[in-house]
Amino acid sequence: MAKKSKASTTGRAHASIQDVAEAAAVSIATVSRVINSPKLVSAKTRDRVNAVIEELGYSPNPFAKGLITRASRVLGFALPDIHGEFYSGLLQGANAKARELGYHLLVSAESRADAHRDGQRALGFGFIDGLALMITEPNAAIWREARATGLPVVLMDTESGEPDVDCILVDNAAGTREAVEHLLAGTPASKLFFVGGPHENFDTRKRADAFIATLRAAGHKASTQQVWFGAYSVDWGRRWVEEHFHELRGSAVLAGNDEIALGILQASQDRGLVLPRDLRLVGFDDTRLATIVRPAMSSVHVPMAAVGAASIDALASRVEDPTVSKRVVRLPTTLVVRESSRV
C-alpha cells in the first residue's frame, strides 16, 4: 500500500486509478490493464477490479490519458457558418457518425476572419485528434494551421491535391446535367439561365461549368448572358429577378442553391408570374425550403448529412491510421422534380 490518495480519505472528488488500485489490492498498472487490455489480466483479478471500478464510479481522467496517448477522441468540425438548413444537415450527419464511432465533435463556425485574435490557438488545436473542414476565406487560417501541425484533415466540398488530405465532394456535375436536361425538355436552350452563388465558390463553379457543358452537349453554345454569379442568398435571387424580369417569361432557371431559388420564386410571384407556367424553376441542395414553398420547388438533391457523415468516417480512419491512402468520396446528387418546373 504505497501512497494514500486524497479521494480515498475525503470521499469526495473523483476517484483516481490509485483509489481503485488500493481498494482492489492491486497495482495501478493492473487497473490500467483491466481497462485497456483486459486479456492481460486474470479473470479473477479482472472481476474484482471491475467491481471496484463500478462501485467507485471510476472513470479515467481524460487529461492524464491524453497526455500519454496523445489522443482525445474529439474531432474538430469547422464550418463557415452554423445556421441554416445546409450546415445544419451537415452537422447532423457528422454528429450521428461521430457518436457511432465513439468520437465527440468540437464544433466551430468562424464567421469573421478574426480567428487569430490573441495567441490563442484557433480551434481546439492540440486537443482534437483530427479536423473536418469546409474551407472559406474566414477559416483559411485554420486550414493552414492544421497543415502546419500535421493534424489529420479532411476537406468537405473542396478538392485538394495534398496526398494526405481526404476530400468529400458531391457530384455537382451529374445533378446539374440532370436538371438542365429536365429543363431542356420544355424550354428552348436559349431561354435557360443559371443563377449561381459567389463566383469563387467551388460548388457554384462546378455547377456553372456543368450547366454550360450540358447546353453545349445539346448543341447550344451558352452565352455569357445565361450564367450569373452573385451570392448564396435570397436577396441575390430577388435582385436577379428585378434585373432580368423583361426576359423571364417563358424561360427556365437553375439556381445555385435553394436560397437563391427562393428569392427568384418570391420575387417573380410578387411580380405576377405563375410557376411553372410562366417560369420554370429548379433549386439546388434540396433543403426543406423546397418542400415548404408553393408551388413546391424542384431541386437537385444534395446529401448533406451524408457528406457530414462521410467526412467523419474518413477522418476517423485517418486518425486511427495516418498512413491510409488518400480517400476521395464523391456523393451522388439527383434531381427531385416538384411543381415549380413541371412542363
Next chain:
Amino acid sequence: MAKKSKASTTGRAHASIQDVAEAAAVSIATVSRVINSPKLVSAKTRDRVNAVIEELGYSPNPFAKGLITRASRVLGFALPDIHGEFYSGLLQGANAKARELGYHLLVSAESRADAHRDGQRALGFGFIDGLALMITEPNAAIWREARATGLPVVLMDTESGEPDVDCILVDNAAGTREAVEHLLAGTPASKLFFVGGPHENFDTRKRADAFIATLRAAGHKASTQQVWFGAYSVDWGRRWVEEHFHELRGSAVLAGNDEIALGILQASQDRGLVLPRDLRLVGFDDTRLATIVRPAMSSVHVPMAAVGAASIDALASRVEDPTVSKRVVRLPTTLVVRESSRV
C-alpha cells in the same frame, strides 16, 4: 542544461515547454510564467522567451495543462436534436458567445436514448468544464450524470429548483398573451384554438396555460375543445386541420410552434381556405419558416440565439466561479404580425 528534449534534437514533433526553456536559457518555470502571469517576469526575460515561443511555434499541451488546472475551456452543449431552425439558432448563439469568451463547444445531440451504451461516458465528461443542456427524455441520463459529478450545469428551457443550476427561459406567457389579444381583436374568443406540441413539453404547457389565462381575462372560459396537444411537427398540424376542418372557417389558431403552424397553413390552403380571410393563424418561435411561406406568417418571436448565448454566458460565469448565486434568465418574446393573421 538539465535534460535534453526529444523535439530539440529531432526537429519534428511539437515543441514542449522544455524546448522553449532551453532555447531561451531559462527554466521551464519561467516559461510557464511568461505565458500565465507575465508580470511575474522581468521585461527582458519575457521578451526573450516570447521570441523563442514565436520562433518555435510553441503552444502549451492542453492535456498537461488540463491535468494540472482541471480545466479545458471546452463547454458541453447538449441538445435533443441538432437539425432545424430552432436548434440551429440556439447553437449559433451559443457558438458565437463561446468564441467571444474564449471557450470551445463540444456539441452533442442525443436523439435516441442509448447514450449509455458501453461504459463510455455519455458526453465528454471529464473533459468539459461545464454543460449547457436542454433536457428531454433521451438525454435525461446526461443530466443525472452531470449532477452526480458536480459539473457546472445550466438548463435551457426548463425550470429547476436546484440551487446551483442556472436556467435560461423564454417568457412564453407574455408572447402568448400578446398573440391571443391580437387574435381576440377580430375573432370571437370561442373561435380561438391553441394547437400545441407534446403535452409533456415545458414550453407547450406554459403556452397553453397562458392561452387559457388570457381568454379568461377576456371574460371567456376556454373549453377543452379549444386547446390541443400533439407533436412539434408539420404533420400534426395537418392532421389537426383534417380533424377540425368543419369548425375552421372564421376561426383563429395559435400554434405551439412554426412547424405546426406550417402544417395548419398548408393543409387549410390545400382545402381551399384563404388566409387570413377564412382563418387567422399565428405561429410560435418566429423561425425562417414564418417569412418563407405565403401569406407570410405571424409568429411569436423567440430569441433562440439569445437563449444559446445566455446559456453559455451563465455557464462561463459558473465555471469561473462555482459559487455564484443561481441565475434565472427569462428572455422576452414578442408577437410579430405578418399577413396570416391580419384582420
Next chain:
DNA sequence: GGGCTCCCTGAAAGCGTTTTCATCGTAGTC
C-alpha cells in the same frame, strides 16, 4: 555597512495515466 524588503528566477513536487521492464510462480518439456 548591515539588515530588510522586494523582485526575479530555479528546483522539484505532483497531476493521473500508460507502458516497458523485471520478477515471480507455475506448468510444460526433455
Next chain:
DNA sequence: GACTACGATGAAAACGCTTTCAGGGAGCCC
C-alpha cells in the same frame, strides 16, 4: 528433476505542465 516458457503482476519512468518553496541579488533605510 532441472530448464524453459509463459502468464500474471508490480515498480517505475515518462508525458508536459503549474505552482510552491527557497534562494540570490539589488535597492533601501537606519
